[in-house]
Amino acid sequence: MVVNSAGYHHPTAWDTAFEPLTLPAMLERTVTHDPDAPFLHFMGRTFSYGAIHAEALKFAAGLIEMGVKPGDRVGLFLPNVPIYASAYYGAMMAGAIVVNFSPLYSVEELSWQVADSGSRILVTVDVPELYGTAARVLQSSELETLVVGSLGSMLPLAKSIAFNLFKRSQIAKVSWSNEVRRWSDVLSDKPVELPVVTPEDLALLQYTGGTTGRPKGAMLGHSQLSQNAQQVAAINPFGDPRGEVFMGALPFFHVFANTSLLNHAMVTGASIAMLPRFDAKQVLETIEKYGATGFPGVPTMFQALLDHPDLTKTNLSSLKVCISGGAPMPAPVHTRFEEVTGVRVCEGYGLTESSGVVSANPYAGTRKKGTIGQLIAGTEVIFLDKEDPSKLAPEGEPGELAVHGPQIMRGYWERPETDADVFVERDGKRYLRTGDVAVMDEDGFLAIVDRIKDMIAVAGFKVFPSVVEDAVLKHEAVKEVLVIGVPDEYRGEAPRAYVVLEEGSDANGDAIKDWLNKRIGKHERVDQVVVREDLPKTIIGKLDRKALRAEVL
Template sequence: MSGAKPWLQHYTEEVSPTYKYPKHNLARLLVDSAELFPNRPALYFMGKTLIYREVLEASYRFANVLKGLGVNAGDRVSIMLPNCPSAIIAYFGTLMMGGIVVMTNPLYVERELVHQLSDSGATVIVTLDLLFERVQKAKGKTMIRHVLVTSIKDYLPFPKNLLYPIKMKKDGAKLDVSYSEGVYNFKNLLRKASSAPVCVDVDADQDIALLQYTGGTTGLSKGVMLTHSNLIANTYQTCHWCYRIRMGEERFLGAIPCFHVFGLTVLLNQSMLRAGMLILIPKFDIDLILDTINKLKPTIFPGAPTMYIALINHKRVKEVDISSINVCVSGSAPLPLEIQEKFEELTGGRLIEGYGLTESSPVTHANPIWGYRKIGSIGIPLPDTEAKVVDVNSGEEMPIGEIGEILIKGPQVMKGYWQREQETTLTIQDGWLYTGDMGRMDEDGFFSIVDRKKDLIIAGGYNIYPREIEEVLFEHPAIQEAAVAGVPDEYRGETVKAFVVLKAGMSLTDKELELWCRERLAAYKVPRKVEFRQSLPKTMIGKVLRRQLLEEEKKD
């Protein structure tokens, strides 16, 4: 069993099991495409198009801005922005001058912000006028010396750029920024800066390009050190997987945030490598997405299951032409079968499920897009990626079909956790990344995730995996979304509770749901408690926050 790679038999002939990956500054993805296609659209934002030459020049200017502020190679620069041109310019500009990007979630509250900025030691933050007050409150408890403030209106076309502040003020938003020493206007700085090319040489295997903080579902989030090599390798791996991508012709729908590592690799880096047009959507608004697909005809749409669920259940989906979409890669959470089938039927494209984690840049597995695939599985390891399933206690490799912890090895595996040597040595052993995800591999080399090791429910001595029950709930015609968690139980230790959101106009009783589950699950897996809700708490990327559900449960 050891050393065998049964998955290779399912690689299509266009995909090689191994490739050579460039060893250079990650920013070269933009530099090289801009040299080849200077006048092609690089970014589209709310009606405004920026061509490759413009994005490259702005990124050079930003690199020179940082140098002028005394930022050195290896210094950390926080980017706290939604999907907008300023975020892309700041990202590439930081990489060009050798800085380390710290992607920061714009939804962070002060406590989370202070933790991430202090832990990373960031000295510069690029943020929105809308978020300025929050950043200013946190700033004093961190090492931040320079705050660069941009606005959504900075890259809006006329007359939207004039109307935006009026509308926001009417909505009660605070856009006032007091510029002073250490607080600068992003657009003004760029205008005054030199556009002289900057793209420093790096030691791609050692130098960190990105500090990406893990979701923090287990408490305080940790900074994952991803090198230039890690991110370049994963960008190329995913590109080779999606081998029908046409250079300079694709349109990427940017609905997932680029501050999340999934969006960063499969959206931003992938689009730049292939000289595509990246359509930036600042927040997930289903009507805006439908209008954008209808008007701009995107061809590639990476997303989270919640996005596809929202799209296919929307009343307008039948009126809009969404057939331009050829490829969708779903990540961050399990993709229910019904959603996959319905979405493919509506678009005529391929929706495949993949898998990854922040610690692996993030993609490690995917179903072949135009080949043999297994619905309900996360697919097979990408080129140059090894995976195995081991016993949690002994570390021995598990027989085919048996559940254990999934381990990953490959060029996309992180350098380690920022300033956390002990946790790094626990997570990476002999080059193998211990994912904390429980799963199995079948005889064809296809992997399935059963659940997070920590999400396991142990009820009456039985091991119960929430994902299996969620799959059954999703099959019910009245259910739009569902999450399952273990809640304390005097008799069983823990018991299964289902949190359910119904489709509009549908009804369902506890009893009906129990009967549905009894026909499809062993008795000990059937939810003993059901809570019907209007919505489920989610991260920006659409992952359901089980931890929050459990915290709410404790308060009741």
Template sequence: MTDRPWLDMYPPEIPKTIDYDRIPLQEFLTRSGNKFPEKTAMHFMGKDISYKEFHESALKFANYLRTLGIEKGDRVAIMLPNCPQSAIAYYGILYIGGIVVQTNPLYTERELTYQMADSGAKAIISLDLLFGRITKIIKETKLEHVIITGIKDYLPFPKNLIYPFIQKKEHGIIVKVEHRGMNHLFTEIMKIAKPDPVSYDFNFDEDIALLQYTGGTTGPPKGVMLTHANLISNAQMCNAWLYKCEDGEETVMGILPFFHVYGMTTVLVLSVMSGNKMVLIPKFDFDTALKAIDKQKPTLFPGAPTIYIGLLNHPDLAKYDLSSIKACISGSAALPVELQERFEKVTGGKLVEGYGLTETSPVAIANFVWEKRRVKGSIGVPWPDTDACILGPESSEPLPNGEVGEIAVKGPQVMKGYWNRPEETAETFRDGWLLTGDLGYMDDEGHFYVVDRKKDMIIASGFNIYPREIEEVLYEHDAIQECVVAGVPDPYRGETVKAYIVLKEGKSVTEEELNTYCREHLASFKVPRQYEFRKELPKTAVGKILRRSLIDEEKKKMEQELQTS
């Protein structure tokens, strides 16, 4: 594309193109380890870990992996919450040219078996609590080594002594693993391995750093191949976007899990690249988060709308100081305007919506943080060196401004492809454009708008209905804390609109009142025909509401009703 109207809106501080560092991703840890040796890299439940210790520990892990026969291109899985071991393992794997496979600790045996078998991982590092789950699936995978660690391993005294008793009380077990055979203890690795420099033949554009599995909403999860070039370019774009932030001076809230690409890039990779401090939260709850913000004074807080909503509606919010927060980029779901305004009023910082997907490492489009603030409803404009357009069903030519089609993206952060799935990779691209699966449009200035996921669009009585539009209206209602809108089966309309509602504490509203409210703001065919009030909504690890699981619930209900009728 030669017509990039959004570039005219860029503040002078944001470059239109970036000269990317063509180095291995792990080299940024080497740089920060040398530049900021005594600076805190990670704060974890009362313990500070310096960049010097972080760097040396990652090299120790790398050298130990070499003794196990792990070589360049081998896959090593990380199945950990946000803790120092997760970050150390991530960079240690990269130091030997390995490929990280991020794995959700909540995975069932079936999900874990699939991912380990599909990726061909040779080793996995995980929590002691999960050791039993791993041993049950080893025979169905190519796993040769299991590295075990525990939350207590990086707790300060006396927490490290008390934690095993808490673990036994909460989970009913204390797991003991011996350092022998295919089983290895992280604590022993840190004692016996040496922090020697490691080198290998490196190809910036081709070498894969990460296999990040998609959620599998359209079939089995796919391993997205993200190269060193992909991840470095996206992190340096992010750094350019946050131009008021200073290297080595920021503190980043690490609520988003590293096993999700959003947390991995905006917290882990960006912090290490910039020499900033990470405040790691292994198990998210709002009390812990508010206390950490109050004590650790984070300046950057990547998150998701549901996280910000939960914090703002916490009954003890007024007891905590959130004024340290300078900037937040919200992702994973649409950011309601009412939420943005309220959060900025409470914190004094800036909250903006960003847009992307696993296949774009993940950010491709975002609103400006400080200048030329958000146009209502817009996800923002493309980042430096990133092209975006709206494509029709078959054409490779962009649609005129204002017309709804599929959002397509090009840029250095776009994935290499899907692991061992050349046909699905080919289907995801059209003449070099990555097809996002999201419906949207672009205005004359270059702002992009998401109408909805292509697969979430509701077709009721022939009308195309976009859940996001209805959700925006519902979020503006004073009684609603969270909501999601889905198309559920309907024998007459094909699909009908249903809204799932979580009310704010102490607030109430009836279906009739909501119906009247929606009819004042929406065309009649868009107004929900059904409302369901819930205490909570199903979510992913990063707080994205699982619309699809609610639809599946409705389908199962209908099937049961048909069987009993």
């Protein structure tokens, strides 16, 4: 095997054929095999593949009756609830393009993305915060219809009755009209002719986190999503995947969960034990109740489980593997979680623009901590010069990771001018520039060094914040850390560390700074260590350097 900056793909990368199918076709295939197999476990109630498929068909028919045509955009403003799956696949059956919206969005954020995507219909639930935001957007945007599902109706009968009787403050007072319609009323049993949907059709607009300026909608087709789900499924070494139960604490609206949970389960016939939001105690109870075998999460989730007193009391014997993504996992958290639980944690990597997954450490056999693993089948990378992306990085040096594979997006929604910045052509192949600086070892394991935009320019030297963060985390008092560059009259920029301490620690910033600066390079030395109660996090719980920079600077 030859590994160099000119490119690399896994030795067996092209041995596996992935079918570029539509997601509805893949769901149909799974349903045909076993319609009664459990798909979603939600708060004590189980929904079979057949039930979700039937509801998706009714939603598709309802959309067509409402005048939705192929290519129209249907937005999902939903937490992890069963109708997410029905709306997601149903909209695609109708030929529509799904647009994922975070249920944490403000009115302004949701309004902007609704307008940018041109969404006609928005699906939400009768949770006051969600409905209130969606209703305000309906009044002030080009949205035509708001479809509102009943959270209580998705619960087991006894819980539904109790919820409706005693949790009235958690149920929105919805003003029904022609523009605001019940989910149950939109579902249609009338026979309609579904449009022909092809793998080349767009399936999903997945908005980026917006590292610079406004978020952009990554255009993901059925072929990209279906093949990435198959690529993820191909990693599983545990036998019949239909016996797997995934812990569904990651939000479906995020690309990581959309591929690694929802579509992955659907392609293989596995089930998902889902929660509407992450709660450490509920996660532990759910793993034990349903015998979860796999748990994809972000590092802060695993830290939260470590901090919970019930962790050591919970039977985790069903768990075969935990998959960490979204952000680098601190080595102390990785080691301690495995020591306490006995469950293997494997890190992986992906982007919104790659449908979710690019690489992963093997679930069994050789893996390397601190890396993002090996490329999943069908994927290739090259390493670009950090200063001039038209060139390859010098041999053996870190370079910007650029990825080619069947899962890579078509481009950004209505932003063709960005293609020249985000894609590079080499040897007849189109590579996605990730913005991440990476290295690869002789065994094909990738390690992310840092983000190009996050690098700190210190007197002509480039400082990688993640390198300094790794050094800070070796201090026994530090629980979390982010390092950013701050203006410095002499050096241009100076690294500064912001930390959260372990509970009960009385360490101070000056002491940590003195300890740290003796252990890192001169140009990496921080000007301050600032102790905080908390650090900003993204919607999926990973530490948010961009938000900290905006807050501080």
